[in-house]
Amino acid sequence: MSEFEKVETDVHIKASPEKFHEIWCSRTHHIPNVSPRNIQGAVLHEGEWGTVGSVIFWNYSVDGKPAVAKEVIEAIDQEKNLITFKVIEGDLLDHYKSFKATIQVTGKDEGGGSVVHWTVEYEKLHNQIPDPHSLLQMVIDLSKDIDAHLTDG
Structure with missing residues (x-):
């Protein structure tokens, strides 16, 4: 019987929490332009950008x-x-019964910048499925690309 598991990571960035969060909520369609090696497309199928x-x-x-x-x-x-x-x-459901990602950005107390906290919760289809560490590395790289875009532009 599978259990829910999770992996987490923090990415330290220079951008403000609000700017980073805004990219994920209302400017999601720009992410492929910011990090094309990680994200090749983000298309809205239903609803509006930034709405539950x-x-x-x-x-x-x-x-x-x-x-x-x-x-x-x-x-x-x-x-x-x-x-x-x-x-x-999608492809993740070939290996996992469920898969959820949460992104929370908080400001640093000293020195400015923010911390992006990624939490990935999942339930494997069977015990031989590896934990999604490769995906976690991809979101770390993606976060750094978005930060560079927000702070250099």
């Missing part, structure tokens, strides 16, 4: 391999700079 219940179709790469995911925005908290995506279709 909206459905986004992603084309992305992990370890150089193309993949797709259809995700629904499950939660948005503007005050906490938090957004949660739940995978409802």
Whole structure:
């Protein structure tokens, strides 16, 4: 019997929590332009950008391999700079019964900048499925690309 598991990571960035959160909420369609090696497409299928219940179709790469995911925005908290995506279709569901990613951005107390906290919760189809560490590395790289775009532009 499978259990829910999770992996987490923090990415330290220079951008403000609000700017980073805004990219994920209302400017999601720009992410492929900002990090084309990680994200090749982000297309709104239902709803509106930045609203709970909206459905986004992603084309992305992990370890150089193309993949797709259809995700629904499950939660948005503007005050906490938090957004949660739940995978409802795509390659990840070949290995996981459920898969959810939460991004929360908080400001640093000293020196400016922010910390992007990624939480990936999942339930494996069977015990031989590896934990999604490659995907976690991809979102670390993606976060750094977005930060560079926000702070250099």
